[in-house]
Amino acid sequence: MFKHMSPKERTEAKWGLLFVAPTILGLIILNFYPIFNTIYQSFCKTGDFGRGNTFVGLANYSKVLAASETWQSFWNTIKYAIIEVPFGIIIALILAVLLNKKIGGRSIYRTIFFLPMVCAPAAVAMVWKWLYNTQFGLLNNIFHTSIAWISDPNIAWISIGVIGVWSIIGYNMVLFIGGLQEIPGDFYEAASIDGANGLRQFFSITVPLLSPTTFFIVQTRIIGALTIFDLMFMVMDKTNVALKKVQSVVYLFYQYAFTNGNKGYGATLVVVLLIFIMILTFVLQQVEKKVVYHN
Amino acid sequence: MKKRVLVGALAGMILALPLSAQAYNVSELQVNIWDNNQLAGIQQIADEWTEESGVKVTINVVDWDNYWTLLEAGASGGQMPDVFWMHSNTAQMYMENDLLLNLDDYIAADDAIDLANYYEGVVNLYNSNGVQYALPKDHDTIALLYNKALFDKYGVEYPTDDWTWDDLLAAATAITEAGAADGVYGYAINTANNQDGWYNIVYDYGAQIITDDHKGTTIGSDEGKAAMEKLRQILEVSAPQTTVAETGTDSLFQSGLTAMITQGSWMINSFYTSENSADYAWAMLPYADVNENGACDPGERYSAYNGLGWAASYQVADPDAAYSLISYLCSEKGQLEQAELGVTMGGMLGVSDAFSNAFPGMDVSAFVRAEEEGDLFFRPYTRNTTVWEDALQQAGGFLDAWQNPSDPAVMAAACDNAQAIIEQAIANE
Numbered sequence: 001m002f003k004h005m006s007p008k009e010r011t012e013a014k015w016g017l018l019f020v021a022p023t024i025l026g027l028i029i030l031n032f033y034p035i036f037n038t039i040y041q042s043f044c045k046t047g048d049f050g051r052g053n054t055f056v057g058l059a060n061y062s063k064v065l066a067a068s069e070t071w072q073s074f075w076n077t078i079k080y081a082i083i084e085v086p087f088g089i090i091i092a093l094i095l096a097v098l099l100n101k102k103i104g105g106r107s108i109y110r111t112i113f114f115l116p117m118v119c120a121p122a123a124v125a126m127v128w129k130w131l132y133n134t135q136f137g138l139l140n141n142i143f144h145t146s147i148a149w150i151s152d153p154n155i156a157w158i159s160i161g162v163i164g165v166w167s168i169i170g171y172n173m174v175l176f177i178g179g180l181q182e183i184p185g186d187f188y189e190a191a192s193i194d195g196a197n198g199l200r201q202f203f204s205i206t207v208p209l210l211s212p213t214t215f216f217i218v219q220t221r222i223i224g225a226l227t228i229f230d231l232m233f234m235v236m237d238k239t240n241v242a243l244k245k246v247q248s249v250v251y252l253f254y255q256y257a258f259t260n261g262n263k264g265y266g267a268t269l270v271v272v273l274l275i276f277i278m279i280l281t282f283v284l285q286q287v288e289k290k291v292v293y294h295n
Numbered sequence: 296m297k298k299r300v301l302v303g304a305l306a307g308m309i310l311a312l313p314l315s316a317q318a319y320n321v322s323e324l325q326v327n328i329w330d331n332n333q334l335a336g337i338q339q340i341a342d343e344w345t346e347e348s349g350v351k352v353t354i355n356v357v358d359w360d361n362y363w364t365l366l367e368a369g370a371s372g373g374q375m376p377d378v379f380w381m382h383s384n385t386a387q388m389y390m391e392n393d394l395l396l397n398l399d400d401y402i403a404a405d406d407a408i409d410l411a412n413y414y415e416g417v418v419n420l421y422n423s424n425g426v427q428y429a430l431p432k433d434h435d436t437i438a439l440l441y442n443k444a445l446f447d448k449y450g451v452e453y454p455t456d457d458w459t460w461d462d463l464l465a466a467a468t469a470i471t472e473a474g475a476a477d478g479v480y481g482y483a484i485n486t487a488n489n490q491d492g493w494y495n496i497v498y499d500y501g502a503q504i505i506t507d508d509h510k511g512t513t514i515g516s517d518e519g520k521a522a523m524e525k526l527r528q529i530l531e532v533s534a535p536q537t538t539v540a541e542t543g544t545d546s547l548f549q550s551g552l553t554a555m556i557t558q559g560s561w562m563i564n565s566f567y568t569s570e571n572s573a574d575y576a577w578a579m580l581p582y583a584d585v586n587e588n589g590a591c592d593p594g595e596r597y598s599a600y601n602g603l604g605w606a607a608s609y610q611v612a613d614p615d616a617a618y619s620l621i622s623y624l625c626s627e628k629g630q631l632e633q634a635e636l637g638v639t640m641g642g643m644l645g646v647s648d649a650f651s652n653a654f655p656g657m658d659v660s661a662f663v664r665a666e667e668e669g670d671l672f673f674r675p676y677t678r679n680t681t682v683w684e685d686a687l688q689q690a691g692g693f694l695d696a697w698q699n700p701s702d703p704a705v706m707a708a709a710c711d712n713a714q715a716i717i718e719q720a721i722a723n724e
Contacts, residue, residue: 048388050371135478135552151537233548239486239540241698244690258364260682261388 040158042267060268069244069252070269074276076157077248081225083161088168089217096176110177112249113188114170122165125234128163132235144204150235156242160231168224178205179213208293215292219284226277229254249273319616323351326620327379329362332564336638337624343632344623350616363542370394375608378617381429383420383601383676384684390423391678396607398427401618407626412643416673417602427605430625431642433633435560436598436671437491439463439582443573449473454555454578454596456664457591460496463555463581464529470554471532483534483544483553484526486688486697490599490674491559493693497522498597498672499583505675510721515714523696523706525583530700560640560650560662567637567654577661579669591669598665601674602642683720687713 005013042060044053064070099110115161116124131138132149140146149159183206191201207214229250247255247268259267313600334356341352355376357365363385369375370389379390389395402408411419413431421429440452451469454462467481474480484492494504502519505512513519534544534553547553549569557580566575582596594652605624607617623629627687630643637653640646640662647663665671677683686692696709 020481049367049394051392129541135538135542136550148537148541151541237487237540237543238685239536239688239694239697241536241540241690241694255685258367259360259685261367261679 031176032139038267039271041264042271044264046263046267050263056264057172061272062265064265064268064272070249072244073249073252076186076246077226077228077250079157080161080164080248081222083158084164084168084225084228085166085218085221087161088172088221089214091165092169092172092217093176093210093214096173096180097202099173100177100180110173111141113173116167117170121230122234124167125163125231128166129235132159151240151242153242154237156240156246160235160246163231164225164228165237168221172221175213175217176210179210183209211292212294215288219281219288222280222284223277226273226280319348319350319613319619320554321350321613321616323353324378324616324620325376326352326354327362327366327376328354328356329359330561331356332561333638336633336636339636340624340632341620344620344659347623348616348619352620373610374441375610377611378605378607378620380432381421381519381604381606384680385423386429386604387423387676387678389606390421390426390428394609395428396609396611396614396617398430398607398618398621401614401622402427402430405618405622407622412627412645413625414586414600414602414642414644416600416671417604417642420602420673420676421604421606426716429606430621432519432603432605432625433639433642434559434600434602435640436600436657436662436665437495437557437559438577438598438665439555439580440548440558440566440575440577441555442548442553442571442574443576444549444571445479445551446469446607447480449554451554453576454581456579456661456668458581459580459584460499460525460529460581461584464525464532467529467555468532476704480534480547480553481532482529482555483539483547484530484557485536485544486693488544488557489684489687490601491562492557493523493526494675495557495580495597496583498599498670499595500525500585501594502558503672503675505677505717509677512714512717514717515710519714520710522583523693523710524703527696527700527703527706530697533700536694536697560659563654563659563662564637565656573656575657577657577659579661579665582669586610594670596665596669597672598669599674600666600671604642677721678724679720682701682723683717686716686720692716 015049041053042054043057045056046053081191094116095113099106103109129150130136134140134146134151137149139149147155181188187205187209188201191205196204227250228248232243232247232251233254236246250273253266253273255270256262256269322705326341328334334354338354341354344350345352366375366379367663370392375394381395402410408430410427414434417431417434418427421427423432430449439454443453446453446466449470450473451466454466455675461484463529470479470481486493489504497504497514497519500522502513502516502522504514514523534547539547544553544556545558545565548556549566549571566572569575569715580596582591584591585595605621607614607621611617624633625642627643627646630641630646631649633639634641634650635653637650640650647666651658651660651663653659670676688694692713695710695712696706699705
């Protein structure tokens with residue numbers, strides 16, 4: 001591969017490879033090996049403790065695709081994404097625009113909104129679990145209601161989504177602020193002189209020029225939301241009636257692979273999820289070309 | 296010259312060791328357990344062994360769910376702790392895959408251990424194909440826990456050892472009705488309270504969750520349905536399912552919002568040390584007067600029992616040291632101390648009295664009476680217990696009936712579903 005290079009280029013290329021070697025090695029050991037091993041296991045009836053795997057072809061896939069709980073959990077996951085992604089982005093965008101202005105205590109507000117990102121997700125979930133508690137929860141006490149926030153199948157998925165939004169707005173906001181600071185101030189000045197008000201400026205300058213950032217967030221958050229696990233796992237007890245209407249695909253994977261010890265079935269579930277995410281990402285990439293504004 | 300100094304130094308070291316101590320080639324053993332309540336007591340006993348052996352014992356507490364994830368990952372990757380607890384849910388799988396140290400030769404050569412001195416069910420649990428893989432650490436039974444303050448407040452008589460499940464139903468009804476304004480319930484039980492809850496009533500009525508050969512169940516039989524029908528009547532006046540799932544029966548009891556729960560002996564310490572423990576008292580589990588002669592006959596009062604085992608990894612660096620620790624913990628001295636410290640009841644027979652006395656001010660003898668006066672059944676298990684055990688607790692299992700306790704047909708259907716779930720799970724093992 002070094003044949004057509006000058007000696008200098010060759011040395012550079014060698015050093016370059018050397019520098020990225022740790023990353024390549026890390027990716028192979030921590031990402032690629034597990035991915036291929038998971039795909040392999042999805043074709044197996046796995047034995048205990050990773051021993052005695054027997055190849056069963058597509059048997060796991062036909063079971064997974066035929067099970068109604070698979071599709072229910074896919075639907076649950078999508079419902080979660082429908083709440084987390086748009087609300088997490090819209091609220092974060094508004095906050096970012098406000099906190100990008102020169103207002104007093106700006107960095108304090110930024111810190112406060114970013115805090116959920118710093119907290120351990122398990123701790124966040126535990127706090128929300130008690131906020132939502134029907135009998136003792138702060139929410140029902142403040143509003144004098146007795147709503148079963150996390151036990152009513154019609155409400156529970158929204159309650160879980162709200163935690164997701166709350167957790168992610170800080171992170172999205174920081175990305176938006178970064179994007180906002182790249183928009184030259186001249187544009188706004190020129191627009192003001194032409195008589196455009198704040199709202200008009202927002203929709204005609206901020207939104208289009210921010211679209212690469214927005215698209216990046218949309219794409220990463222969709223993937224993030226589709227692989228959600230910790231919120232359902234921490235907030236909802238195993239005996240919660242609403243669990244089946246809320247549990248995500250990864251939750252189902254955890255249940256099969258780790259609780260029931262059926263690694264092959266679990267692997268199949270995540271491979272199906274992987275394919276689903278890949279298709280979605282491909283579609284999003286096509287959309288990007290049409291929607292995103294590049295100067 | 297150098298060589299002579301070295302030999303001299305070695306000889307000095309050997310002479311300096313107490314004669315009784317055996318030299319081990321490790322300086323530390325890693326021990327994993329899942330119950331933080333037991334850490335202090337077990338560390339104390341292990342430290343005594345350290346004094347004799349010179350090997351340090353480091354105990355790591357990993358919570359129940361992660362304990363098994365971690366142990367399984369360790370077993371798959373060859374990184375298990377040296378010594379650890381085994382449980383009926385998973386023991387079969389670990390033994391069949393030879394992941395535990397074969398203790399047969401060690402036991403045969405050990406004067407301190409005679410398997411006949413231990414609870415038979417626990418010994419057998421950790422024996423696979425004639426090989427003993429773990430020694431009984433403890434055993435546990437179930438009793439009824441009640442809050443005297445709530446019984447006084449609503450003028451209901453305290454539970455006694457003569458209670459039937461109908462008496463419990465009557466008391467729960469009275470308290471739930473009188474306490475409605477305060478949000479107080481007579482009784483609380485979740486689908487997850489199986490070993491410490493509804494399994495017991497099923498056996499009282501003559502059905503079995505898992506039959507003696509571990510190949511089937513009779514939960515869907517008439518006896519099983521009769522038992523769960525009685526439980527359904529109790530559920531009608533108990534804390535609703537959403538409440539027990541969100542808050543937990545223990546928290547409800549400790550907040551003074553439920554007057555009775557059933558609990559296992561491994562939980563005593565948690566209630567003994569809680570804020571209002573002076574109000575708490577224990578009675579034997581109620582019985583089912585199946586033959587209606589007004590007395591508790593053999594087979595009418597059951598308590599589940601289970602026992603943990605002390606096991607070692609098959610690839611432990613120094614099996615002699617690991618066994619020596621296990622033997623110390625399971626010897627009469629270790630078992631008595633475990634009971635006296637109130638850690639748990641013994642895996643060895645005859646140390647339970649010491650346990651009864653471990654909680655001054657609280658009478659916990661109901662747990663001992665449960666085995667002296669009532670019958671015990673071993674916690675139901677199959678090769679992969681978790682699969683059906685979890686399914687029974689969720690929608691499609693008994694959760695439907697818990698959710699809708701006013702309809703007898705739902706409970707009967709849940710029993711049929713449970714029968715199918717268990718049979719299906721066993722067929723897949």
